[in-house]
Amino acid sequence: MTVLTENSQSPNNTASHLPEIPKGFKLLRTARIIMNPLGYLEERYQQYGDIFSQEFSSFPRQVIISNPQGIQEIFTADPKLFQSGAGNQIALPLVGANSLLLLDGDRHFQQRKLLMPPLHGERMKTYGKIIRDTTEKVIHNWTPGSTFKAQAQMQEISLEVILHAVFGLSEGERYREIQQIIVKMLDVFSNPLSATFLFFKSLQKDLGAWSPWGRFLAGRQRLDELLYQEIRERQARVQLLGEDILSLLISARDEAGEPMSEVELRDELMTMLFAGHETTATALSWALYWIHYVPEVRENLLQELSTIDAENADAIEITKLPYLNAVCSETLRFYPIIFFAFPRILQAPMQLMGYNIPKGIMLSPCIYLVHHREDIYPEPKRFKPERFLERQFSPYEYFPFGGGNRRCIGAAFAMFEMKLVLAKILSRYSLELAEKGPVAAVRRGLTIAPRGGVRLRVTG
Numbered sequence: 001m002t003v004l005t006e007n008s009q010s011p012n013n014t015a016s017h018l019p020e021i022p023k024g025f026k027l028l029r030t031a032r033i034i035m036n037p038l039g040y041l042e043e044r045y046q047q048y049g050d051i052f053s054q055e056f057s058s059f060p061r062q063v064i065i066s067n068p069q070g071i072q073e074i075f076t077a078d079p080k081l082f083q084s085g086a087g088n089q090i091a092l093p094l095v096g097a098n099s100l101l102l103l104d105g106d107r108h109f110q111q112r113k114l115l116m117p118p119l120h121g122e123r124m125k126t127y128g129k130i131i132r133d134t135t136e137k138v139i140h141n142w143t144p145g146s147t148f149k150a151q152a153q154m155q156e157i158s159l160e161v162i163l164h165a166v167f168g169l170s171e172g173e174r175y176r177e178i179q180q181i182i183v184k185m186l187d188v189f190s191n192p193l194s195a196t197f198l199f200f201k202s203l204q205k206d207l208g209a210w211s212p213w214g215r216f217l218a219g220r221q222r223l224d225e226l227l228y229q230e231i232r233e234r235q236a237r238v239q240l241l242g243e244d245i246l247s248l249l250i251s252a253r254d255e256a257g258e259p260m261s262e263v264e265l266r267d268e269l270m271t272m273l274f275a276g277h278e279t280t281a282t283a284l285s286w287a288l289y290w291i292h293y294v295p296e297v298r299e300n301l302l303q304e305l306s307t308i309d310a311e312n313a314d315a316i317e318i319t320k321l322p323y324l325n326a327v328c329s330e331t332l333r334f335y336p337i338i339f340f341a342f343p344r345i346l347q348a349p350m351q352l353m354g355y356n357i358p359k360g361i362m363l364s365p366c367i368y369l370v371h372h373r374e375d376i377y378p379e380p381k382r383f384k385p386e387r388f389l390e391r392q393f394s395p396y397e398y399f400p401f402g403g404g405n406r407r408c409i410g411a412a413f414a415m416f417e418m419k420l421v422l423a424k425i426l427s428r429y430s431l432e433l434a435e436k437g438p439v440a441a442v443r444r445g446l447t448i449a450p451r452g453g454v455r456l457r458v459t460g
């Protein structure tokens with residue numbers, strides 16, 4: 001048995017055990033965290049506190065941490081102490097073995113260095129135009145009296161934005177086919193039951209076009225063909241290289257002067273398409289939900305937007321609006337789309353919050369539980385953007401994009417997109433919720449999304 005003990009050098013000098021959920025009922029526990037992750041986590045937090053250990057099927061024993069001191073110790077530790085790629089194997093069928101998500105050590109560091117610049121700095125100006133034009137295209141035919149599902153509309157915007165930013169494409173047969181396949185592939189995991197496929201390798205069997213996994217594989221194969229066609233055409237004709245992320249990656253060279261291989265390019269494109277579009281779409285859907293669920297939030301936001309010409313103002317001016325920033329931040333506090341940061345598998349023993357944790361254990365910083373701590377966020381179950389105007393939270397109290405050497409490379413892009421899309425929609429239309437009651441949070445693949453996708457009605 002693994003014994004996790006509190007360090008005997010701790011202030012009270014007693015060697016006490018880390019709270020540990022008993023071993024039995026592993027399968028049942030795994031089923032619960034798949035079907036009702038937030039309910040499960042809150043219950044465990046009440047019972048065991050802000051650091052405890054437990055086991056799920058298909059994963060090594062893990063320690064769940066929801067204490068800012070513990071989070072700080074993890075995010076500021078030497079990255080060599082952890083492997084995260086190995087703990088992210090669940091994403092392998094989607095993104096491939098060369099994805100940043102699955103890499104560790106030097107290769108992870110090198111790839112991150114190549115992928116970061118296209119998502120930051122001056123390039124954001126180009127993306128601002130793409131985001132606003134795409135939003136315009138998707139929302140221009142909303143008519144008064146009509147209803148729509150926020151999740152579907154936001155997904156259309158975010159997929160088109162990421163495809164455009166990544167490939168520099170917004171039309172054409174290949175582009176349309178890529179778009180359709182991605183929507184279908186993600187739909188395979190759209191409810192908690194079908195998300196089970198990601199967690200159990202034994203379920204990942206190709207039983208033909210009618211089985212969910214068979215459908216997923218067929219989609220992936222066709223998507224691969226299309227991505228490789230695009231990569232090869234661009235490599236062959238350098239005059240086709242533009243300002244988009246694929247062009248930048250094709251031109252990029254590592255420290256040894258080597259370009260990325262075809263399969264590396266394919267895996268990183270898949271990573272950005274999958275990590276970058278559904279997360280942002282879900283965040284936007286939650287934001288639209290909260291803005292229309294809490295009347296004062298909508299009023300305050302409209303008041304702030306009325307101080308500028310939100311449709312035409314400089315994108316940077318919009319991103320600096322304090323209340324809009326607070327609404328986006330509170331949206332990601334309440335339901336941080338990805339509720340755990342990546343697991344960190346210990347490569348050597350570590351002292352964490354005074355406990356000695358042995359090698360091989362998986363550390364799981366729980367974003368959701370930290371974001372719902374009463375001592376940091378009074379009335380945590382109330383949507384209150386004002387809390388972000390009243391005080392600054394440390395990167396260990398508020399971390400919707402994770403931290404340390406794995407911090408999300410698309411964080412700035414996602415916040416930028418959220419703000420520009422919301423500013424455009426709210427300054428153009430009046431909307432109201434077309435839901436009968438509060439909307440619950442449910443698992444959608446590896447994210448937490450609004451059940452039913454949030455129905456909204458255009459009122460003017």
Ligand code: HEM
Pocket residue numbers: 100101102112119271272275276277279280283336337338340341342343400401402403404405406407408409410411413414
């Ligand atoms: C609201 C939207 C988003 C949320 C909530 C989100 C959240 C996260 C989180 C929690 C992590 C793990 C960080 C850690 O373990 O410390 C992560 C990693 C990552 N995200 Fe995002 N993300 C979002 C949007 C995006 C976008 C737009 C892109 C790309 C265009 C992207 C690409 C990635 C990649 C490649 C990683 C892996 C980084 C690494 O392993 O070094 N994400 N994201």
